[in-house]
Amino acid sequence: MSGALLNLSGVSLAFAGNTVLQNVDFQVAEGAVVSLIGPNGAGKTSLFNCITGFYKPQSGAITFDGHELLKLRPHRVTASGIARTFQNVRLFREMTVMQNVMSGMHSRTRSGAIAAILRLPSQRAEEAAIRDYCEGCLRFVGVGPEEYDRIATTLAYGHQRRVEIARALATQPKLLLLDEPAAGLNAGEKQDLIALIRRIRDERGISVLLIEHDTGLVMQVSERISVLDHGAMIAEGTAKQIQSNPKVIEAYLGQEDAEAELDF
Amino acid sequence: MTPRDTASDRLRDRIAARFESPALRWGGIGLILVLMAVLPAALGQYATVIMTNALLYVVLALGLNVVVGFAGLLDLGYAAFFAVGAYTIGILTLDFGVNFWLALPVAVLAAAIAGVIIGGPTLRLRSDYLAIVTLGFGEIVRFSARNLAITGKASGLSGIGQPWLFGWHIATPTDFYFVFCALAILAVVVSLRLENSRLGRAWLYVRHDEDVAEAMGINRVAVKLAAYVTGAIFAAIGGAFFAANLGAISPESFSFTQSVLILMAVILGGMGKIPGVILGAFIVILGPELLRNLGELRLMVFAVMLLLIMLFRPSGIWPKRGVRS
Amino acid sequence: MSVFDIISHQLVNGLVLGSFYALVALGYTMIFGVIKLLNFAHGDLYMVGGFLGFLSLSAVASVVGSDWPGIFIAMFLSMIAVGCIGVVIERVAYHPMLAAPRLSILITALAVSLVLQNTVLSLTGGQYTAFKTDLGFGGINLGSLFISYNQMVLVATSGVLMIALHLFVTRTQFGRAMRAVSIDMDMSQLLGINVPVIIAVTFFIGSALAAAAGTMAGAYYGSIWYFMGFLIGLKAFTAAVIGGIGSIPGAMLGGLILGLLEAFGTQIPFIGSEWKDVFSFAVLILVLVLKPTGLLGKSEQERM
Numbered sequence: 006m007s008g009a010l011l012n013l014s015g016v017s018l019a020f021a022g023n024t025v026l027q028n029v030d031f032q033v034a035e036g037a038v039v040s041l042i043g044p045n046g047a048g049k050t051s052l053f054n055c056i057t058g059f060y061k062p063q064s065g066a067i068t069f070d071g072h073e074l075l076k077l078r079p080h081r082v083t084a085s086g087i088a089r090t091f092q093n094v095r096l097f098r099e100m101t102v103m104q105n106v107m108s109g110m111h112s113r114t115r116s117g118a119i120a121a122i123l124r125l126p127s128q129r130a131e132e133a134a135i136r137d138y139c140e141g142c143l144r145f146v147g148v149g150p151e152e153y154d155r156i157a158t159t160l161a162y163g164h165q166r167r168v169e170i171a172r173a174l175a176t177q178p179k180l181l182l183l184d185e186p187a188a189g190l191n192a193g194e195k196q197d198l199i200a201l202i203r204r205i206r207d208e209r210g211i212s213v214l215l216i217e218h219d220t221g222l223v224m225q226v227s228e229r230i231s232v233l234d235h236g237a238m239i240a241e242g243t244a245k246q247i248q249s250n251p252k253v254i255e256a257y258l259g260q261e262d263a264e265a266e267l268d269f
Numbered sequence: 270m271t272p273r274d275t276a277s278d279r280l281r282d283r284i285a286a287r288f289e290s291p292a293l294r295w296g297g298i299g300l301i302l303v304l305m306a307v308l309p310a311a312l313g314q315y316a317t318v319i320m321t322n323a324l325l326y327v328v329l330a331l332g333l334n335v336v337v338g339f340a341g342l343l344d345l346g347y348a349a350f351f352a353v354g355a356y357t358i359g360i361l362t363l364d365f366g367v368n369f370w371l372a373l374p375v376a377v378l379a380a381a382i383a384g385v386i387i388g389g390p391t392l393r394l395r396s397d398y399l400a401i402v403t404l405g406f407g408e409i410v411r412f413s414a415r416n417l418a419i420t421g422k423a424s425g426l427s428g429i430g431q432p433w434l435f436g437w438h439i440a441t442p443t444d445f446y447f448v449f450c451a452l453a454i455l456a457v458v459v460s461l462r463l464e465n466s467r468l469g470r471a472w473l474y475v476r477h478d479e480d481v482a483e484a485m486g487i488n489r490v491a492v493k494l495a496a497y498v499t500g501a502i503f504a505a506i507g508g509a510f511f512a513a514n515l516g517a518i519s520p521e522s523f524s525f526t527q528s529v530l531i532l533m534a535v536i537l538g539g540m541g542k543i544p545g546v547i548l549g550a551f552i553v554i555l556g557p558e559l560l561r562n563l564g565e566l567r568l569m570v571f572a573v574m575l576l577l578i579m580l581f582r583p584s585g586i587w588p589k590r591g592v593r594s
Numbered sequence: 595m596s597v598f599d600i601i602s603h604q605l606v607n608g609l610v611l612g613s614f615y616a617l618v619a620l621g622y623t624m625i626f627g628v629i630k631l632l633n634f635a636h637g638d639l640y641m642v643g644g645f646l647g648f649l650s651l652s653a654v655a656s657v658v659g660s661d662w663p664g665i666f667i668a669m670f671l672s673m674i675a676v677g678c679i680g681v682v683i684e685r686v687a688y689h690p691m692l693a694a695p696r697l698s699i700l701i702t703a704l705a706v707s708l709v710l711q712n713t714v715l716s717l718t719g720g721q722y723t724a725f726k727t728d729l730g731f732g733g734i735n736l737g738s739l740f741i742s743y744n745q746m747v748l749v750a751t752s753g754v755l756m757i758a759l760h761l762f763v764t765r766t767q768f769g770r771a772m773r774a775v776s777i778d779m780d781m782s783q784l785l786g787i788n789v790p791v792i793i794a795v796t797f798f799i800g801s802a803l804a805a806a807a808g809t810m811a812g813a814y815y816g817s818i819w820y821f822m823g824f825l826i827g828l829k830a831f832t833a834a835v836i837g838g839i840g841s842i843p844g845a846m847l848g849g850l851i852l853g854l855l856e857a858f859g860t861q862i863p864f865i866g867s868e869w870k871d872v873f874s875f876a877v878l879i880l881v882l883v884l885k886p887t888g889l890l891g892k893s894e895q896e897r898m
Contacts, residue, residue: 078488084486111470111487117467398835401831402879412868568708573709576687576705
């Protein structure tokens, strides 16, 4: 599939001889919302870490928007247009909401030490632009100005998740990777999240790839679903196709908490 | 933090908020400037010399604060950069007859290059490796200064001339006191501006969570290197004026103990907090003056203080303040 | 002297030096293994070991004399005492910091180092203390090479301590638990290993080995002072890194390699003995840059 925005082919990863991913082929089309599901320990987050440059797969190729990602360090991957959130919200502690979101703008701005020391007009303009853009991102995810100067980790959990998404949006990505964005959210917040994911794609034109355990949410929001089990891609298709795929059902039934996870 | 805020924390925040008002802030700054200006006349030469030393420490501690407080890198050989600055001035002015003001940028450049050479390879590694490598580097510089003919071996260099500035011969202790006042003010301004900049924020991100910082598009190694080199430049400038002030330098001025004292200044007041670091520098220099009769126990007092601070108040003695942005 | 003489002479020097480095490096690497901390105070435990060995020897000399038997008794007493000091340091200073940011615990370790140094500094006034012994000057001649009995005893003692450690770590329940903790502390806890006890034992053994080296070094070189742990701490770290930090055989190997490198390094024209220390640090920096996992260390892909 050459038209894909993100393309993984034959990606294999092992830690100290333990296979984590084997020969994974996977695509995300431009403008798509794609979900990656699978039992715990299937290697979903490892796949994210391979895409974002934190893990170096032993073999395979990952291309994104014409870039070969495997050679790139994580910050270069981000600069090329992939942003991510983390499974357990990882906001910068002791820093404000605004400062957290501003981190996303780093790779899109230039001012260095000398400009900052001399307070050059270009630097001040850039600082203002960073703040403006980040305010836009925060407004987009529904975090109000009264929260900008609060220490991010003191916010309610649902809002911390939103701040994390705003921070990822501030990197101006073409593809957003969300690692279990619904974990810990209540039903109402999950509905907001679904709406937010759709708006990210529709209003900002950002493709979304999410790892999620909440199958209800996955079925609602994603056009394509891929299923990872024991490091191998076992199924790919629309929600309907996945629901009726015997391999998928088997993979989930192998799990003790199968019912809890597979509530089709 | 909200649930754990104690009444005293809230009181402190309220007092701090009072001082955030512009009128009071500028008033405070004005008062400090006036006090700095009248100090030599008011307290006499001995106090002036001690204050000069304290101001030098303000410069050095603020420089090290960029490395330790902002970027979270432990540098145990910071005195090496101080030495590079001092010896570059000494060698260039004595052996090559270069004017102090022309030698100054060379000293800064030399320290920056040394920073890149040491930091470049090691900043990729675990942060605790950097601590040991910097310790080793500090010793290499001191040993080299003690063994090389050009640095005057163990006796060091003497007869370093005092610079002229637009017809003003910076010669007396009071002259140097004012020079160091200017340097300290410069160091404070530069620190504040860096702290509230794109690079300054990047240091904090890397310090709080390297992985996430990288995921946000920050080049962790480059950002750390920038902190390391910035710190080196502060030290080199301090070292250059230190050499000009004393006229003589020797390897023992740049020992491990020196690095540790500067580090203590950074930690005692509160890593990363500029007023805290300034306070720390004054404690480290003025403390021993007050504890004179303790003799050899002085360093012991500091060591125990450092340990107690780390165990009971790792954020330093300067009060927590609400984060501005 | 022929080239062969120089080589064999430096070989002996390197072995003696390397034994000290290896003993201190072992503690460094063991402690790093279990709590991932570079214990800056480790070199100072070597120094304290030297002083306590000296005091012990003064106490027992009237009964057993101050030749090797007396020194061994002193060394043993010093090992016990310093081992306990190590355990106390871990409990008081490091344990509360284990969850704190890495920078904080590193600074705490530095503070502990400074407290130890300055305690001894204020007790001794910063002067060298003569470590008086009745050690003889005898030895054997192998051709033109002279090896003193002291050098032999010293290297042999270090060897015995290292073999004992190796047996302890590989053959006993405790040793296996120690290795388990160094691989994965949380998992070990789940498996029912008493992690705090393992950490305490590790600190005890590591500190005791440093004390053994300190006592022997004091007796061998004849003087001790408060700052003697600084350089050796740095060099033992270098040795641990050369061998691969966290690896016990690596620390032994690294110690010997560094000892030999230093001994031969002083023979390189233009380097000479005054550059010996610079030479070691240059080795450290080179190893860290070229092969940070060391010779026997395992490279691990960092996991988030």
